Amino acid sequence: MxxxxxxxxxxxxxxxxxxxxxxxxxxxxxxxxxxxxxxxxxxxxxxxxxxxxxxxxxxxxxxxxxxxxxxxxxxxxxxxxxxxxxxxxxxxxxxxxxxxxxxxxxxxxxxxxxxxxxxxxxxxxxxxxxxxxxxxxxxxxxxxxxxxxxxxxxxxxxxxxxxxxxxxxxxxxxSGTALPFSGVMAEVAPREELVGLFGHLESTLDASGFFTAPDKRPTVINNLRTMLERGKFTSQEIRTLRGVISSIDRRHERPNPNRQKPAAKSD
Amino acid sequence: MxxxxxxxxxxxxxxxxxxxxxxxxxxxxxxxxxxxxxxxxxxxxxxxxxxxxxxxxxxxxxxxxxxxxxxxxxxxxxxxxxxxxxxxxxxxxxxxxxxxxxxxxxxxxxxxxxxxxxxxxxxxxxxxxxxxxxxxxxxxxxxxxxxxxxxxxxxxxxxxxxxxxxxxxxxxxxSGTALPFSGVMAEVAPREELVGLFGHLESTLDASGFFTAPDKRPTVINNLRTMLERGKFTSQEIRTLRGVISSIDRRHERPNPNRQKPAAKSD
The missing domain is CATH 3.40.1280.10 (SPOUT methyltransferase, trefoil knot domain)
Structure with missing residues (x-):
């Protein structure tokens, strides 16, 4: 035409x-x-x-x-x-x-x-x-x-x-039928921040020995990314989650007055 | 395609x-x-x-x-x-x-x-x-x-x-009303499993000293729960996430031949 x-x-x-x-x-x-x-x-x-x-x-x-x-x-x-x-x-x-x-x-x-x-x-x-x-x-x-x-x-x-x-x-x-965007939800973070979260989590899991079967690592990573992606996180939420990962990861490295020993097993 | x-x-x-x-x-x-x-x-x-x-x-x-x-x-x-x-x-x-x-x-x-x-x-x-x-x-x-x-x-x-x-x-x-395939969205887990995940994460964060300002703890917990809820996790995904938390949490407690320092990830 x-x-x-x-x-x-x-x-x-x-x-x-x-x-x-x-x-x-x-x-x-x-x-x-x-x-x-x-x-x-x-x-x-x-x-x-x-x-x-x-x-x-x-x-x-x-x-x-x-x-x-x-x-x-x-x-x-x-x-x-x-x-x-x-x-x-x-x-x-x-x-x-x-x-x-x-x-x-x-x-x-x-x-x-x-x-x-x-x-x-x-x-x-x-x-x-x-x-x-x-x-x-x-x-x-x-x-x-x-x-x-x-x-x-x-x-x-x-x-x-x-x-x-x-x-x-x-x-x-x-056609002008575009849905007006709801103002209730905050902005979803730009994709690079989500990718940054993926990288942070995965390198931490590598270090912690999470991937016990190396051949399954790509599948597990895809599943983890799919799960996290569905959350539609804001930039603030991604910072919070990265703080969560770092905090758990570093708990043995820094002194913390509130830390308790995991409940001692009685034997 | x-x-x-x-x-x-x-x-x-x-x-x-x-x-x-x-x-x-x-x-x-x-x-x-x-x-x-x-x-x-x-x-x-x-x-x-x-x-x-x-x-x-x-x-x-x-x-x-x-x-x-x-x-x-x-x-x-x-x-x-x-x-x-x-x-x-x-x-x-x-x-x-x-x-x-x-x-x-x-x-x-x-x-x-x-x-x-x-x-x-x-x-x-x-x-x-x-x-x-x-x-x-x-x-x-x-x-x-x-x-x-x-x-x-x-x-x-x-x-x-x-x-x-x-x-x-x-x-x-x-014939056009159906797409050739649909998502394989599995069932969302029963709410008690999600609550179990919340509890697991929050007790781990308590132990790691994540909540530096105790008066903000309830708000931070609500925000974390809100974020996680949006993922609409399946039972399998919740098990995976709990595995993630445990793995990071225990990394200093068990020897792991593959363990490396986490690569410094820029974001």
Whole structure:
């Protein structure tokens, strides 16, 4: 469908970031950029693109979505890529054995619109072409988004998945039906603070010998992160939890007048 | 996004026909077929495809949407292609100087769903790559459908336009109400287990000297309980968290060959 009106200047509105995890082909980065531009998205972030960046094939495939391509940012880790976001949605076409909510694109767009209307930053994660997102990447997200595809023919390429999510975003944001954000709940902490909590807890658990079966460590860590993520902690709450971890961890290192011996076992 | 479940047999449900008017590239026919298959459409009709039919490039680009490709019908005129339809919607990205209603994709899907539920046949027209539908083709349709694209970046390829319309169709038709999988949210633990976790944590924190200001202790405890409650933990998760607390608490009491100083984590 032709129809671009080149007399209209593109205005960048607050909108979700699109984060591609280890994209393999430049063409797919470019077509994803174009799909974003179709529906007014512009913040494209790449985590370890296989062929590096900048990428000529991406530029060619973007079909003049220059305002997206020029703003691409590359990150070494997913944690860095989502550090400033307060709502992170992971797109996946297959179920994960994780205690994490699964929603559809319209619900996802509504939630993103409510956050963005409140001045916060949100993002959508998309996995690599061959096998999507890793479980450890999904564990960093708040919620799983899946598309209502035909189960017997579910394979979508990245640009198509981006297109559908961008379409839903625009449908919900432009229509003015964005939910007004409730003022009761305090702000959820930026993702980097949550990741900081994860790191603090996990290094403490490593030191304490918590992971008795090393091969199960990644699964246990994903489960712990999933649990903690669901709390939607504020910055203050994260500081409190980190204080909790440090306090328990250091109890044998500092004198404390209130400390009691654990109840002595009678024998 | 991977995720096709090849064990599921595709069932062809009554659904809209997709009519491509004079498509130029076989690749676009193929990717349109694939997009249809993603959302359960299967009736693809071609009016005077430039490179004839069958078309090897179309087959390759369809990525195994064989059930669509095998059923393709070719017509000499648009009138023939839409002869059996009672509702025909013309997709276009630019306004036409025509006394014809213009609706969005969700409204279009609702109207199609109502017709199909009544046992009637409906179809969606898509134009040629270079300049879309001719006015005389639009004139044969009931209504114009246009997508809520960014006006300054409105160009969508055919497969993307088909994908979005097929997505809306599925969202509104009966089969679209369910996502292909849902979250595996297990049962939230009975409240006594959560209370047990509170007690375990709080006695450990008492012993570690966490509550430096005794008058603030009740408030801090309420805040901790509020935080933990929001996680909606399962029984298994509560056991894991209690294991975490015990592990950190006891790290100085038991020898552990793997023990290291916690890595200083910046946050």
């Amino acid at each position: 032709a129809g671009t009106d080149t007399s209209i200047k593109i205005e960048l509105q607050p909108s979700p970031a699109v984060i591609l995890c280890e994209p393999q082909l430049g063409e797919n980065i470019g077509t994803a950029a174009r799909a974003m531009a179709n529906f007014g998205l512009w913040d494209l972030r790449l985590v370890r693109p296989r062929d590096g960046w900048p990428n000529e094939k991406a530029v060619a495939a973007a079909s003049r979505a220059d305002h997206v391509i020029e703003r691409v940012r590359v990150f070494e880790t997913l944690e860095d890529a989502i550090a400033d976001l307060t709502l992170v949605l992971a797109t996946t076409a297959r179920p994960r054995d994780m205690q994490k909510e699964v929603i559809g694109p319209d619900e996802a767009a509504q939630r993103m619109a409510a956050q963005v209307a409140g001045g916060r930053c949100v993002g959508l994660l998309f996995g690599r072409e061959k096998w999507g997102l890793l479980n450890e990447e999904v564990a960093l997200a708040d919620t799983i988004v899946t598309l209502p595809v035909e189960p017997a023919f579910a394979s979508l390429n990245i640009a198509q998945a981006v297109l559908l999510m961008a379409y839903e975003w625009r449908r919900h944001s432009a | 991977a995720g096709t479940d090849t064990s599921i047999k595709i069932e062809l449900q009554p659904s809209p026909a997709v009519i491509l008017c004079e498509p130029q590239l076989g690749e676009n026919i193929g990717t349109a077929a694939r997009a249809m298959a993603n959302f359960g459409l299967w009736d693809l009709r071609l009016v005077r495809p430039r490179d004839g039919w069958p078309n090897e490039k179309a087959v390759a680009a369809a990525s195994r949407a064989d059930h669509v490709i095998e059923r393709v019908r070719v017509f000499e005129t648009l009138e023939d292609a839409i002869a059996d339809l009672t509702l025909v919607l013309a997709t276009t990205a630019r306004p036409r100087d025509m006394q014809k209603e213009v609706i969005g994709p969700d409204e279009a899907a609702q109207r199609m769903a109502a017709q199909v539920a009544g046992g009637r046949c409906v179809g969606l027209l898509f134009g040629r790559e270079k300049w879309g539908l001719l006015n005389e083709e639009v004139a044969l349709a009931d209504t114009i459908v246009t997508l809520p694209v960014e006006p300054a970046f409105a160009s969508l390829n055919i497969a993307q336009a088909v994908l979005l319309m097929a997505y809306e169709w599925r969202r509104h038709s009966a």
